[in-house]
Amino acid sequence: MKLYKGLVAATVEALQDIFVKNRQADRVVEQLLKSNKKWGARDRAFIAENVYEIVRWWRLVKYAAHVEKATESEDFWHLAGAWQLIKPLQLGGHEVLESLPEWPEFEGLNPQSVRERYQEGLKTRRIAQSMPDWIDQIGESEVGEEWAAELAALNKTAPVVLRVNSLKTDIATVREQLGFDITETVSGVPEALLLKKRMNISGLDSFKNGFFEVQDAGSQLIGPYLDVHAGMSVIDACAGAGGKSLHLAALLGNTGSILSMDIEHHKLQELERRASRNGVTNLTTMLISSEKTIAHLSGTADRLLLDVPCSGLGVLRRNPDSKWKLKPEFLDKIRKVQADILENYSKMVKKGGKMVYATCSILPSESEEQVRAFTKRHKADWQFVSEHRTSPARDGFDGFYMALLERK
Numbered sequence: 001m002k003l004y005k006g007l008v009a010a011t012v013e014a015l016q017d018i019f020v021k022n023r024q025a026d027r028v029v030e031q032l033l034k035s036n037k038k039w040g041a042r043d044r045a046f047i048a049e050n051v052y053e054i055v056r057w058w059r060l061v062k063y064a065a066h067v068e069k070a071t072e073s074e075d076f077w078h079l080a081g082a083w084q085l086i087k088p089l090q091l092g093g094h095e096v097l098e099s100l101p102e103w104p105e106f107e108g109l110n111p112q113s114v115r116e117r118y119q120e121g122l123k124t125r126r127i128a129q130s131m132p133d134w135i136d137q138i139g140e141s142e143v144g145e146e147w148a149a150e151l152a153a154l155n156k157t158a159p160v161v162l163r164v165n166s167l168k169t170d171i172a173t174v175r176e177q178l179g180f181d182i183t184e185t186v187s188g189v190p191e192a193l194l195l196k197k198r199m200n201i202s203g204l205d206s207f208k209n210g211f212f213e214v215q216d217a218g219s220q221l222i223g224p225y226l227d228v229h230a231g232m233s234v235i236d237a238c239a240g241a242g243g244k245s246l247h248l249a250a251l252l253g254n255t256g257s258i259l260s261m262d263i264e265h266h267k268l269q270e271l272e273r274r275a276s277r278n279g280v281t282n283l284t285t286m287l288i289s290s291e292k293t294i295a296h297l298s299g300t301a302d303r304l305l306l307d308v309p310c311s312g313l314g315v316l317r318r319n320p321d322s323k324w325k326l327k328p329e330f331l332d333k334i335r336k337v338q339a340d341i342l343e344n345y346s347k348m349v350k351k352g353g354k355m356v357y358a359t360c361s362i363l364p365s366e367s368e369e370q371v372r373a374f375t376k377r378h379k380a381d382w383q384f385v386s387e388h389r390t391s392p393a394r395d396g397f398d399g400f401y402m403a404l405l406e407r408k
């Protein structure tokens, strides 16, 4: 395998943006690829894959390269070089590199020592699975026996899953358009199609026409969990850019109403663009600007979705950089926000109505325990109905939690 200096330099630049300038990995890669139109498909794949995999295996790569703290450009070159040496061992399916090109940037990086330290690193779980100590500790204490398997699964590359938009088309038509050989249905998730080959989805006419959205199979179980029926008034109170609002609109067949709310205006703007592409006609958006916004809607919803902000520890496959950016203080803060949202927003549900509380975290303290504490406080007016967890290790989906509650 020949290494091209320009591509390794671009990988180094992206890593510096992510770890020094603290920028989000997906944005960095997207921008880098956009601003270098001359790169071909192979170059793009090299950069995207290498950046994501180095971010995913950051602690292990640092250990192998003997880089304690990456701050200087030289550190990042050494990390990019070390990754090329250990990649075939770590991922398989890549040609083994006996030595690195004789570039001045790789000076002082000894392939033999990198491979030895890599093998050494594999003996300690936190290094081998490339996880900060504090997350590994919390995972072990909260998730217990299953943590080791979940941890390993959270380090796999996530599959691309589509949700076929039933407002516009059906699974068979989309499979015909994309190819039966590269799409696969997903057991238990009726509108999901798994892509067996990576492709530029946003460039496809079928995407531009709103025939499908990208949405993990686990996430696609949350809309149906809310038990919506035609004509209902539904509130999605933490709607973000609307992955689940759009699904709910399709489940309602564009009947009734969906009110999609969030505290971030730009997300709601993106949601509106997506709703229009999806042919959604029963949805309005509302910015939450103060507690009054919620208070005004008291007792108005047949169904309420609370897809609350969380640590994102269930979706590390897709956002590997978040394990390095997440801080214990944030986890404490976000648990408080979750409890407040549950407490205050639940008032929007009518008597006899239902609510789903959902997270993309595999930690019970953000999920099951929040729901237990809420139902304990509200025995008189809320009934716990059921809960469900998706597991990266067990079913290959992202790690979501969903609980259904009914207002008495």
Ligand SMILES: C[S@@+](CC[C@H](N)C(=O)[O-])C[C@H]1O[C@@H](n2cnc3c(N)ncnc32)[C@H](O)[C@@H]1O
Pocket: 237, 238, 239, 240, 241, 242, 243, 244, 245, 261, 262, 263, 264, 267, 288, 307, 308, 309, 310, 337, 341, 360
């Ligand atoms: C897990 S994300 C939602 C993802 C979205 N439902 C989807 O399916 O694409 C959580 C959202 O909650 C929003 N949020 C954070 N604090 C909030 C609050 N106090 N009230 C409402 N939304 C909030 C965030 O801006 C974020 O968009």
